[in-house]
Amino acid sequence: MNTWQRMNEYGKKKESFLFLIDYEKEKPLVWKLNQVPNYIKFQLPSYNSDVPQNEILPVPRLTALNFCKEKAKIDIHRAQEFLKNGESYLLNLTYKIQLNNYDLNLRQLFNQSKSDYKFLWDDKFLSYSPECFIRVNNDIITTYPMKGTAKVQSGEKKSNLHKDSKEIAEHNTVVDLLRNDLNIISNNVLVKKYRFEKRIKTLNGDLIQTSSEISGQLDKDWSSKIGTIIKSITPAGSISGAPKRKTLQIIKSLENQQRGYYTGIFGLYHNDQLDTGILIRFIEKTNSDFFYRTGVGITINSDSIQETEELINKIYVPI
Amino acid sequence: MKITIIDSYDSFTYNILSLIKQVDSSIEIQIIQHDEILKFQSQIKQSNGIIIAPGQGDPKEYINQHKELKYIYEQIPVFGICLGFQIIGLLYNSETQKLVNPRHGEQVELNIITKDQLFARINELLRVGLYHSHYVNKIGKSLQVLAKDKDGIIMAIKHSQFPIYGIQFHAESFLTLRGLDILQNFLIICYEHLAKNE
Numbered sequence: 001m002n003t004w005q006r007m008n009e010y011g012k013k014k015e016s017f018l019f020l021i022d023y024e025k026e027k028p029l030v031w032k033l034n035q036v037p038n039y040i041k042f043q044l045p046s047y048n049s050d051v052p053q054n055e056i057l058p059v060p061r062l063t064a065l066n067f068c069k070e071k072a073k074i075d076i077h078r079a080q081e082f083l084k085n086g087e088s089y090l091l092n093l094t095y096k097i098q099l100n101n102y103d104l105n106l107r108q109l110f111n112q113s114k115s116d117y118k119f120l121w122d123d124k125f126l127s128y129s130p131e132c133f134i135r136v137n138n139d140i141i142t143t144y145p146m147k148g149t150a151k152v153q154s155g156e157k158k159s160n161l162h163k164d165s166k167e168i169a170e171h172n173t174v175v176d177l178l179r180n181d182l183n184i185i186s187n188n189v190l191v192k193k194y195r196f197e198k199r200i201k202t203l204n205g206d207l208i209q210t211s212s213e214i215s216g217q218l219d220k221d222w223s224s225k226i227g228t229i230i231k232s233i234t235p236a237g238s239i240s241g242a243p244k245r246k247t248l249q250i251i252k253s254l255e256n257q258q259r260g261y262y263t264g265i266f267g268l269y270h271n272d273q274l275d276t277g278i279l280i281r282f283i284e285k286t287n288s289d290f291f292y293r294t295g296v297g298i299t300i301n302s303d304s305i306q307e308t309e310e311l312i313n314k315i316y317v318p319i
Numbered sequence: 320m321k322i323t324i325i326d327s328y329d330s331f332t333y334n335i336l337s338l339i340k341q342v343d344s345s346i347e348i349q350i351i352q353h354d355e356i357l358k359f360q361s362q363i364k365q366s367n368g369i370i371i372a373p374g375q376g377d378p379k380e381y382i383n384q385h386k387e388l389k390y391i392y393e394q395i396p397v398f399g400i401c402l403g404f405q406i407i408g409l410l411y412n413s414e415t416q417k418l419v420n421p422r423h424g425e426q427v428e429l430n431i432i433t434k435d436q437l438f439a440r441i442n443e444l445l446r447v448g449l450y451h452s453h454y455v456n457k458i459g460k461s462l463q464v465l466a467k468d469k470d471g472i473i474m475a476i477k478h479s480q481f482p483i484y485g486i487q488f489h490a491e492s493f494l495t496l497r498g499l500d501i502l503q504n505f506l507i508i509c510y511e512h513l514a515k516n517e
Contacts, residue, residue, distance in 0.1 A: 086452030087375045089423035169424035172448070176331060176424075176492050183333035187340075191493050243330040246375045300421045300452075 003028040007227030007269075014223065016270040018042065020119070023235050023259035033270060039122040041110055044275045045132075047268055059112050061203045062283075062292060062315050065100040072311060073304040075254060082250050083300045090173040091241040091250060094259065094295030095311060096284070104290050106283065114201075115318045117277025119266045127279040128318055130200055130209055133236050133265045136274040139218045141186050141229075145178045145238040146278075147171045147297055148210035151313055152199070166301035167210070171195055173299070175212050177237040177244065185229050186216030202316035226269060236278050239263040239295065262293040281314065320513060321347040322506075323366040325356055327374025327381070327402060331450075334491035335372055335400070338502045346506070356384055363388065368396045368509035371403025373489060378405035378415050378453060385410060396482040396512050398505045401451055404476065404485030411478065412459030421452035426494045427468045435465050435477060437484055439504050441497050447474070448494025451487060482508050 001009065003019070007030050010017040016033035018040070031037070042049050075093060082088050110120040115128035131146045148167045175191060182189045193213035200207045222229065240263075241247035262284070267276030282293040294314045296307045322339060326332045332350065339346055349366065351359045353374065363369065369392065374381070385392075385406050392410070399407040405415050429445040431438055438445075455473045458464060465475035466486075474487045484505060490498040 083423070084417070084421060084452060085376060086417075086421065089450050172424035172426075172492075172494055173450070176334065176448070176450075176489075176494070179493060180330050180333045183337040187337075189337060237330075243328065243375050245328040245330070300423055 003030045004227035004231050006030050007230065008224055011226040011269055012224035014272060016268070018266070018268050019230075020261065020264065020266045021230065021234055022261045022264040023239075025231070025234060027260070033268070041107070041118075041120040041122070042266060042268070043118040044268055044277060045116050046273065046275050047270060057108060057112070059203060059317050059319055060101055060104060060109075062317060063100045064292070064312065064315060065098040067095070067097045067312065069308050072308045076298055076302060076304040076307055079250070079254060079298045080300060080302065083298070088247040088250055089242050089299070090170060090177070091247050091298045092239050092263075092295050093251070093254060093298050094239075094263065094293060096257065097292050097294060097315070099283070099290040099292050101290055102288065104283065106285060109283070109317065113317050113319070115281070117266075119277070119279060121261075123285060125261060125282060125284045127262075127277075127282045129277050129280045130198065130318070131211075131238070131278040131280060133267070133276040133278045134233070134274070135276070136218065136222060139220060139222060140215055141182060141218050141222075142192070142213060142215040143178050143182060144211045144213055145174045146209050146211045147174045147238055149310055149314060150208050152206050152208050166299060168195075169301065170297050170299045171210060171212065173242055174238050174297070175214065177242040178214050181233040181237055182214055182216040184232055186218045189214065189216040200318050202318055204313075204316055207313060207316070223269065223272060223274075226274060230265070230267070230276075234265060235263060236265060239278060239280065241297070259293075263295070281316070281318070320345075320368070320509060321349065321366045322368045322370060322509070323363050324348060324350045325353055325363075325369065325371045325403070326350050327353045327372065329372055329374045331373050331489065331491055335370060335502075338491055338499055339506070341499055342503045342506050353381055353384065357387055360388065360391065364391050364395075366395060367513045368398070368506065371397065371399040371406055373401035373403065373450065375402075378402055378409055381406055382409045392483060393481050396505065396509045397484065399485035400491070401487060401489060404487050405453055405455060407478075407483060407485040408455040408458065408462065408476065411461050413455050413462060414457040415453050416456050418452055418454055422449040423452075424494070425449045427488075429466050429468065429474055429488065431466045433463060433465045436508060437465065437475065437477065437501060437504050441500060446494070446496050447488035448492030449488055450492070454487065482512055484508075
């Protein structure tokens with residue numbers, strides 16, 4: 001049995017399980033909840049694997065070692081050529097940036113960071129993500145695509161994202177894309193909330209994230225199809241783009257490297273509920289070096305300077 | 320009733336599917352990818368309505384295989400959306416070109432020029448969602464313009480002889496108000512066509 005089939009099987013038997021899916025869907029993994037190896041730690045709003053809290057150590061300030069803004073601008077312009085030709089409407093471009101931090105302890109950072117979705121593979125990678133992918137509760141599937149990140153001053157209640165027409169257009173595209181993906185697997189798909197904002201505290205100041213809420217009705221026996229459902233709607237729309245198939249090809253040609261578990265998802269099926277987070281805000285360890293993975297959504301109206309800023313703004317530890 | 324959706328590996332296809340199911344859940348829907356329409360000609364011929372769905376890229380790259388199916392399109396009601404609309408345009412001697420400023424995820428107001436069954440029961444000013452980089456800049460003689468946007472870009476067309484329709488905007492987008500009504504109007508056209516030919 002492959003991972004997807006095992007997810008279906010465990011769900012059918014109502015057995016709790018944890019799963020981890022990479023962006024390329026080449027290394028999907030699943031564990032029964034009582035058999036999760038001890039090098040894996042995770043946390044979701046509804047579940048906390050036994051983690052010691054209240055670390056008193058200072059939170060490190062992450063800084064990029066050698067991020068070439070000029071190169072990023074060129075890449076963004078290259079991506080926009082595809083958009084101009086109508087081959088894509090929205091394309092998420094990501095970077096692997098070496099950090100100028102050499103003494104990071106991922107396990108410690110897992111404990112220190114404050115985020116809804118956290119996943120640690122000890123000594124390999126850590127994600128502290130604000131983004132829920134899908135949640136299933138009482139046969140209702142809900143997704144919360146997040147598009148639009150901006151810095152705000154501590155006194156400001158709202159960001160400029162609110163009235164920025166290109167942010168709105170980008171957000172609209174991802175809403176239509178996620179409506180489509182939910183329509184593949186459910187019925188009565190509705191946009192429940194449109195563009196709500198959430199604040200994240202970091203050492204470098206506050207960030208505002210914009211999300212929407214879309215939901216659909218699943219069949220009663222959905223838990224026996226969790227693997228099939230997840231497989232058909234990944235990679236997640238908000239970290240790939242639209243139209244998805246063509247955009248994935250373009251991303252591959254522009255990024256030139258595997259994303260692996262970065263921008264993949266992890267999830268927990270427990271008490272007949274499903275919750276999943278998108279693996280963004282991601283630190284990777286290779287030998288003794290640390291790399292931060294960050295990305296931005298590129299649209300036809302994206303400003304390359306602004307997008308490059310956004311790439312950098314996303315390098316933080318949420319506190 | 321059976322509806323064929325000609326898809327181009329797009330990511331809005333299931334939004335169209337959901338609209339059709341909302342109108343009538345008993346409608347049988349078959350999705351055929353654009354690069355397989357020649358192979359599945361007989362299946363397409365047996366349907367009661369054809370939707371040429373949105374897709375990426377230049378409509379001129381798609382046109383050859385659609386020319387082969389023109390004889391089918393003239394027998395069954397056809398509804399083109401975005402790329403599908405541009406393909407219909409090209410099939411009937413229209414011209415398409417790239418927009419200077421592509422519009423992806425934008426909402427504009429629709430100006431209905433010619434009253435038609437496609438817009439039946441829609442009397443108010445309609446806001447519609449756009450995802451396009453190409454547009455029909457010159458329209459063929461056998462086609463009629465039903466609607467434009469405020470910049471004068473053609474938003475809806477109809478063939479003067481056959482029940483062939485096209486819209487530049489996306490009826491299936493949440494940005495289009497009354498998209499369900501527009502799709503329902505097309506499906507009514509399909510029902511009527513079916514009844515007439517039975």
